[in-house]
Amino acid sequence: MRGSCMFSRIRSWAALLAGACMLVVMAVSPATSHADNPIVQTIYTADPAPLVYNNTVYLYTGHDEDGSTYFTMNEWRVYSSADMVNWTDHGAPLSWKTFSWATGDAWASQAIYRNGKFYWYVTVTSKALNRPAIGVAVSTSPTGPFTDALGKPLASTSWGDIDPTVFIDTDGQAYLYWGNPNLWYVKLNQDMISYQGSPVQVPLTTAGFGTRTGNPDRATLYEEGPWFYKRNGLYYLVFAAGGIPEYIAYSTSPNPTGPWTYRGVIMPTQGGSFTNHPGVIDFNGSSYLFYHNGKLPGGGGYARSVAVEKFTYNADGSFPTINMTTAGPPSIAPLNPYAVVQAETMAWSVGVETEASSEGGMNVANIENGDYIKVKGVSFGSGAASFDARVASATSGGTIELRLDGPTGTLVGSCAVQGTGGWQTWTTKTCPVSGATGTHDLYLRFTGGSGFLLNINWWRFNGSGTATATPVPPTATRTPTPALPSATPAGPTATRTATPAAPTATPAGPTSTPVASAGCQVTYVLNQWGTGFTAEVTVKNTSASAISGWSLAWAFGGNQQVTNAWNATVAQTGASVTASNMGYNASIPAGGSASFGFQGSYSGTNSVPASFSLNGTACSIAQ
């Protein structure tokens, strides 16, 4: 991704500064309300690295800081989508500060899954080397938290160790490629955090990587940002080609280590960023190219944004030419509004930002009059009767307008939110809805006075007739939200170590409707201290068929209040609680189980809930 400016022209720095890098200030075309590219509007993102896992695309990106005049990048971000149009923000589970040996520069990266763990290969600047090196972080969840797997660089050569790409071949051998201006690879060991021998330098021949003229230091088109994978027996190396401004080109080989054959340009230079970085996946039967550009308002070469296009390989496996669009790919599945939808799930947004929520995950913040969130392809079916929103406001609040197919489209509900006493003091607001049937793009448009109006953590609709959602009591007299336990409660194992469910190896088929369970067993392990507690909950599928998508409901017997959760989305209204699967633990095979946990506060007695139901079916409780 980033560093052509630094690595390719180091010997002609003055010429560089006078040249392309400084001239790529291009006109920004304001996005229309119907555009879905770039994917993220709340911050600038760069260097996309998509990962398909459990019927979900996890998108790992860098983050260009606002106002950057160089590649000022301090953290990596994660987003996910099951429909390729609505993306959920999972925040920043990794920063260069995670690596004690690094001094900065959270540059290009890629994550991969193996044996129950997610390995995230990154570029950071090494304190000892005073230049970039390749590090590796590890987590049991695709959304982190991630830790440094080694406490030192995984790989470094003499220069230009940036832009790692990783792939596990069908024979189990994993490869890590990287580099600018040179291209290197190692064969990773099974542990994914060590390798055999020394880095191997790939011969950059013109037959392998095309011919560049006028730059004796770079005889081929290979610049940086490699993306390595195999498809139908053919190995692909897609890369940022140069000089500057970059474009995306590719080479192929019948072998994982070459020799390579140059195959041409995929995406010509366009989009207002002088760098680019490819990420290519197959997902749900289609192919997608991720890249970055400077198309967000205020964007450019140091304020980039990740975008995606759907494409079809030619019959011989070659790429078509792919141009950047503002429309992006079509939706591959409708969004179910009758399950909890994180408010930070968006196809497009204007004016809002996201932040870490005290209830876990992220919430939408910085909401002002006229800001809105677009959620694409929402399937209301026969009709919604009401709308629940988890909201907080330190001011006097504002109104959430629910509109269809445009920010000023048909109004189907209007939800006045009052102050709650704090930006992280959450309450569930319920409002009537009428006229929301069929499938539409949903706009949550915020109106009110000046300044910040409210924060929103999640929302859901409730159907008419036999609503399956938990009945929501009127907003009558809720007890004030108890003080949030501090991040490190005094209790024994109170620290929020994520012990996610072991991700199931085989993703279930395309999910849309949860499959009802014929049997389930819940293990509920309490760990309490003072007025705080954690619960580790394991849901076992004792039925004969796999579950694809689950929701576990129970009622507390006392005044327990959930404050945050992991490995599930936990929503509480009064004493009623619903825990819904994350993308990575949606599938529970017959006889298998999924686990999640949460932290809460209480006073008086804190006992195991008397009953649980999974997708509406009562479960037994393990003693």
Ligand SMILES: [Ca+2]
């Ligand atoms: Ca705003």
Ligand SMILES: [Ca+2]
């Ligand atoms: Ca949320």
